[in-house]
Amino acid sequence: MSTLSTNTSTPRTTLTVDDYVNGVLAGNRTVLARAITLLESSSSLHEPLAQEVLRRVLPESGKAKRIGITGVPGVGKSTFIETFGTMLVGKGHKLAVLTIDPTSARSGGSILGDKTRMQKLSREPNAFIRPSPAGHNLGGVARKTREAMLLCEAAGFDIVLVETVGVGQSETALRSMVDFFLLLQLPGAGDELQAMKKGIVEMVDLMLVNKADGENRSRAELARAEQEIVVHYLESATPEWKPQVALSSGLTGDGIPQAWEVIEKFYRELEPKGIIKRRRQQQSIDWLTDLIADELHRKFYQHPAVSAQLASVKGALLQGELTPMQGAKKLLAAFSGEK
Amino acid sequence: MSTLSTNTSTPRTTLTVDDYVNGVLAGNRTVLARAITLLESSSSLHEPLAQEVLRRVLPESGKAKRIGITGVPGVGKSTFIETFGTMLVGKGHKLAVLTIDPTSARSGGSILGDKTRMQKLSREPNAFIRPSPAGHNLGGVARKTREAMLLCEAAGFDIVLVETVGVGQSETALRSMVDFFLLLQLPGAGDELQAMKKGIVEMVDLMLVNKADGENRSRAELARAEQEIVVHYLESATPEWKPQVALSSGLTGDGIPQAWEVIEKFYRELEPKGIIKRRRQQQSIDWLTDLIADELHRKFYQHPAVSAQLASVKGALLQGELTPMQGAKKLLAAFSGEK
Numbered sequence: 001m002s003t004l005s006t007n008t009s010t011p012r013t014t015l016t017v018d019d020y021v022n023g024v025l026a027g028n029r030t031v032l033a034r035a036i037t038l039l040e041s042s043s044s045l046h047e048p049l050a051q052e053v054l055r056r057v058l059p060e061s062g063k064a065k066r067i068g069i070t071g072v073p074g075v076g077k078s079t080f081i082e083t084f085g086t087m088l089v090g091k092g093h094k095l096a097v098l099t100i101d102p103t104s105a106r107s108g109g110s111i112l113g114d115k116t117r118m119q120k121l122s123r124e125p126n127a128f129i130r131p132s133p134a135g136h137n138l139g140g141v142a143r144k145t146r147e148a149m150l151l152c153e154a155a156g157f158d159i160v161l162v163e164t165v166g167v168g169q170s171e172t173a174l175r176s177m178v179d180f181f182l183l184l185q186l187p188g189a190g191d192e193l194q195a196m197k198k199g200i201v202e203m204v205d206l207m208l209v210n211k212a213d214g215e216n217r218s219r220a221e222l223a224r225a226e227q228e229i230v231v232h233y234l235e236s237a238t239p240e241w242k243p244q245v246a247l248s249s250g251l252t253g254d255g256i257p258q259a260w261e262v263i264e265k266f267y268r269e270l271e272p273k274g275i276i277k278r279r280r281q282q283q284s285i286d287w288l289t290d291l292i293a294d295e296l297h298r299k300f301y302q303h304p305a306v307s308a309q310l311a312s313v314k315g316a317l318l319q320g321e322l323t324p325m326q327g328a329k330k331l332l333a334a335f336s337g338e339k
Numbered sequence: 340m341s342t343l344s345t346n347t348s349t350p351r352t353t354l355t356v357d358d359y360v361n362g363v364l365a366g367n368r369t370v371l372a373r374a375i376t377l378l379e380s381s382s383s384l385h386e387p388l389a390q391e392v393l394r395r396v397l398p399e400s401g402k403a404k405r406i407g408i409t410g411v412p413g414v415g416k417s418t419f420i421e422t423f424g425t426m427l428v429g430k431g432h433k434l435a436v437l438t439i440d441p442t443s444a445r446s447g448g449s450i451l452g453d454k455t456r457m458q459k460l461s462r463e464p465n466a467f468i469r470p471s472p473a474g475h476n477l478g479g480v481a482r483k484t485r486e487a488m489l490l491c492e493a494a495g496f497d498i499v500l501v502e503t504v505g506v507g508q509s510e511t512a513l514r515s516m517v518d519f520f521l522l523l524q525l526p527g528a529g530d531e532l533q534a535m536k537k538g539i540v541e542m543v544d545l546m547l548v549n550k551a552d553g554e555n556r557s558r559a560e561l562a563r564a565e566q567e568i569v570v571h572y573l574e575s576a577t578p579e580w581k582p583q584v585a586l587s588s589g590l591t592g593d594g595i596p597q598a599w600e601v602i603e604k605f606y607r608e609l610e611p612k613g614i615i616k617r618r619r620q621q622q623s624i625d626w627l628t629d630l631i632a633d634e635l636h637r638k639f640y641q642h643p644a645v646s647a648q649l650a651s652v653k654g655a656l657l658q659g660e661l662t663p664m665q666g667a668k669k670l671l672a673a674f675s676g677e678k
Contacts, residue, residue, distance in 0.1 A: 051662055051664055051665050054662050054664075055660070055661065055662055055665060058659040058660070058662065059659050061659070062659070143664070147662070147664075150662075193572070195571070195572060195573050195574045195575065196572055196573055196574060197574055198538065198541045198573070198574050199537065199538050199541065201572070201573065202537045202538065226568055226572070227572070229565055229568050229569065230568065230569050230572045230573075232534070233532070233534060233535055233540075233565070233566070233569045234534050234535055234537070234540065234569075235534040235535060235536055235537050236534065281657050284656050284657060284663055285653060285656070285657075287663035288652070288653070288656060288663045288666045288667055288670075291663055291664060291667035292639065292667050292670060292671060293632065293635075293636065295667065295671055296632075296635040296636070296639060297632065297635070300631065300635060313627070314624060314627070317623050317624070317627060318620050318623060318624075320397040320398050320400070320401070321394075321397070322394065323390055323393050323394055323397065323486070323489075324623055324626035324627045324630055325390055325393075325482070325486075325630060326390050326394060327627045327630075328627055328630035328631050328634065331627075331631060332631060332634055
């Protein structure tokens with residue numbers, strides 16, 4: 001059993017920063033799980049401690065392949081990850097599976113669900129499945145998942161799969177933390193399918209038409225042909241990489257070794273060119289920038305003088321009594337005036 | 340000649356707010372042009388005056404159809420606008436043509452270019468062609484174009500075409516100020532064509548495969564068939580509107596009356612449902628929010644203590660010596676500490 005709950009009944013001793021750092025670096029799963037729990041804590045007492053642990057293990061992070069997976073509900077993500085992940089651990093990899101799900105507000109996240117839906121994988125000693133951190137705020141949930149990813153890397157996991165349930169902007173958050181982005185699509189074409197969410201095709205490095213088994217096979221072939229046109233017309237997500245479209249079946253395992261070959265090819269071709277490194281550096285800078293913008297936003301809109309006037313300014317704007325520029329100046333003056 | 344230069348040699352008298360407001364509302368093109376020049380001024384003395392003029396004419400704005408046009412260089416935008424615009428004034432419409440081009444930093448914008456490339460239209464008394472405001476900053480250029488659009492509406496223009504040259508994020512800025520978004524595409528398919536910029540297909544209400552004349556016709560038909568697949572798979576830009584793909588030729592005029600019919604249908608179907616009104620309200624709120632975010636961003640990064648530390652924080656981040664969270668906290672502390 002590799003999944004560790006935050007609600008374990010085992011009594012806990014307090015760990016020091018050294019304990020966390022040494023335990024994570026030694027690949028101790030219990031300590032890793034507790035370190036992630038510490039990161040996920042909303043307590044302001046825990047945050048500096050968690051950040052210090054993270055800072056100290058940072059030099060040992062960054063060594064995994066970071067793969068993002070998404071797809072609409074019903075596309076077969078869990079079965080796919082179960083089959084794909086079991087294959088990877090069978091090849092000797094150490095695999096961490098993380099989730100971004102801002103709708104999972106239950107304490108401890110969707111752990112029971114994750115264990116249930118990936119039963120075989122969760123019994124693998126070299127697989128570590130961690131549910132989504134709790135939270136309604138995508139920014140916060142995504143940040144915690146990203147930091148958990150770094151801890152998993154420092155603990156020696158050489159592949160991190162991050163999946164998202166595709167709520168709101170969660171694919172964008174996912175894209176911003178992984179190297180390789182895999183989209184699972186349903187077999188079928190034309191009007192059977194929902195149109196893809198804005199921007200998602202342009203994030204893709206590999207699109208798999210999943211459930212391409214049994215009677216679905218010919219519809220999946222058709223879907224692949226159409227998706228290839230779509231992918232062809234849109235700008236690539238990754239420089240010097242042409243997004244690919246292929247078939248897969250989480251159920252039969254068809255296409256899954258080939259999907260892994262595509263991912264290996266991606267790293268084999270792009271790593272020597274420095275493309276992966278540059279992407280990660282840009283992602284770090286983007287995270288810094290986003291964290292700052294989020295905090296400035298929070299401070300501004302929580303400022304009493306701003307929140308007192310916001311509704312009336314918006315009302316005046318919609319009534320045509322103020323220009324957006326005048327409205328902005330008014331709120332900015334309220335913000336500065338009381339600082 | 341309807342285009343008015345900011346560099347006119349006619350001596351100018353100073354206009355009061357009342358002069359501007361009355362002149363614009365009376366449809367006086369000279370005053371309209373001067374009011375736009377006032378809006379475009381970077382002088383802090385002019386800004387409150389310009390905003391006051393804008394605020395006073397706001398109740399008379401909002402009555403035009405707001406149409407955005409983009410397409411890669413070489414797609415034939417100018418010829419298209421010339422033919423399309425001439426048709427519209429021929430139907431009795433009053434048409435304003437505005438541009439967003441953050442690369443046009445010359446004083447007075449690209450006025451000579453605009454006159455040259457739309458010679459026939461620029462001679463129409465019911466057409467008003469205004470070059471892009473000068474500036475390197477997309478936010479600033481787009482804001483000025485949007486405000487110029489409101490002045491044109493207040494001056495009685497019932498159709499405003501806003502085109503962009505498609506630099507950087509200028510299509511997104513364009514989408515955020517128009518009701519209807521028209522993308523011109525080159526005829527041809529497959530590898531002949533550059534992949535479309537990220538997100539652009541999802542902004543489209545109508546895609547025209549332009550230059551569909553002479554020998555291009557059959558390639559254009561093929562392109563249309565493929566683009567219909569692309570458009571079909573992606574989420575619509577406008578609720579309850581299925582983006583359409585058609586052929587056009589700015590040169591022969593083929594397809595141009597039909598394009599106008601599509602635009603009229605768009606308004607006929609969506610206006611009674613309140614979809615246009617809701618889009619504009621959302622756009623106003625988004626502009627307010629963006630102006631505030633831009634100003635907070637500017638204040639933050641221009642703060643001496645922040646700019647003094649930014650490079651070292653980014654360096655430490657890229658060296659793995661700091662987490663993005665720790666970097667953000669450090670810069671935020673520098674920002675607050677000295678305020």
